[in-house]
Amino acid sequence: MKTTSSVFNAYSRYYDLLYQDKDYVAETDYIQTLLVRHGITHGNLLEFGSGTGKHGCLLAGMGYRVHGIERSADMVSRSMSCEGFTCEQGDICTVQLHRSFDAVLSLFHVVSYQTRNDDVLAVxxxxxxxxxxxxxxxFDFWYSPAVYAQRPEVRVKRMTNENTSITRIAEPVxxxxxxxxxxxxxxxxxxxxxxxxEVMEEIHPMRHFSLPEIDLxxxxxxxxxxxxxxFLTGKPVGDPAIVN
Ligand SMILES: C[S@@+](CC[C@H](N)C(=O)[O-])C[C@H]1O[C@@H](n2cnc3c(N)ncnc32)[C@H](O)[C@@H]1O
Known part of the structure; x- marks a missing residue:
């Protein structure tokens, strides 16, 4: 069967399997370091695009209370449940919770999923x-100089668990x-x-940003x-050479 669906619909069914090699623990440790560096050692965090709740639950385990906003109902339904982490379906362009948080987090390219000026400004x-x-x-984002230097290319990823074996081909335009x-x-x-x-297709439009755009x-x-x-290394943002 072949299906074509909107972003994070069919894809979400295999999200955790696809990213089981992603080091959420190291990423969350890094985020905690950033929070602590700015005096946020505990308190309330709002997570934009919380996905299946991996970062949220790990941060909750560190003593933060985390609330996630996630657009894909399917991702929300697959979200981990753990003490200190809650999430709801919503759009981070329009969300209005009428509460304040000590920090807002947006991890794993969520900002880059906002491709229109109006949307990124709204976020x-x-x-x-x-x-x-x-x-x-x-937040993290696709960084324009890195995109131009590395040039998006076709990639194949294979992941397997006891029930399913998946092959994902990513073709950038x-x-x-x-x-x-x-x-x-x-x-x-x-x-x-x-x-x-089962064969599924999804197109994920990703925007990249320069630092002057972020500053604006x-x-x-x-x-x-x-x-x-x-991200993760904490090295200064580079100015990667553009390869012709
Ligand atoms: C690559 S996933 C990252 C999920 C999670 N943060 C993680 O690290 O695993 C990007 C997520 O952002 C969500 N997203 C993108 N745009 C959104 C929006 N406008 N409002 C809410 N969620 C959004 C997608 O549904 C998807 O779950």
Missing amino acids: FNRAAEHLTVGGLFV VWQKENRVDVHYTIYAHDIVSGAI LCQMTGFERIGAEE
């Missing part, structure tokens, strides 16, 4: 509205004038027990950018 505004005075907005890469995913899911093979977004929404560094 910054929603983050600002949900923060206490002096609160922190921590670069829209240079729009700072956007449409990643065309084809996923072949092989049910090891029944032998059935900050200025427009009342944020001050207090740092930018390489």
Whole structure:
């Protein structure tokens, strides 16, 4: 059977299997370091695009109370449940919780999923509205100089558990004038027990940003950018050479 669906619909069924090699523990340790560096050792965190709740539950285990907002109902239904972590379906462009948090987090390219100016501006505004005075907005994003230097290319990923073996082909289409890469995913899911093979397709449009764009977004929404560094390593943001 072949299905074509909207972003994080069919894909979410295999999300945790696809990313079982992703080191959520190391990532969450890194995020905690950033929070602690800015005096947030406990308290309430709002997570934009919380996915299946991996970071949220790990942060809850560190003593934070985390609430996630996730657009995909399917991802929400697959979300981990653990003490200290809650989540709800919602759009981070429009969410209004009427509560303040010590920090807003947005992890694993969630900001880059906002490809339209209006949407990314809305996300910054929603983050600002949900923060206490002096609160922190921590997010990662596709960085334009790195995208140009590394050049998106076709990638194949294979993951297996006891029930399913999946092969994901990622084919990027670069829209240079729009700072956007449409990643065309084809996923072949092989049910090891029944032998059935399901084929799914999804297109994930991803936007990349330069630091001046991020600074402009900050200025427009009342944020001050207090740092930018390489994810996980903490190295200064580089200026990768563009390969011709
Ligand atoms: C690559 S996943 C990351 C999920 C999770 N943060 C993680 O690290 O596993 C991107 C997530 O962002 C969510 N997302 C993208 N745009 C969104 C929006 N406007 N509102 C809420 N969630 C959104 C998607 O549904 C998806 O679950």
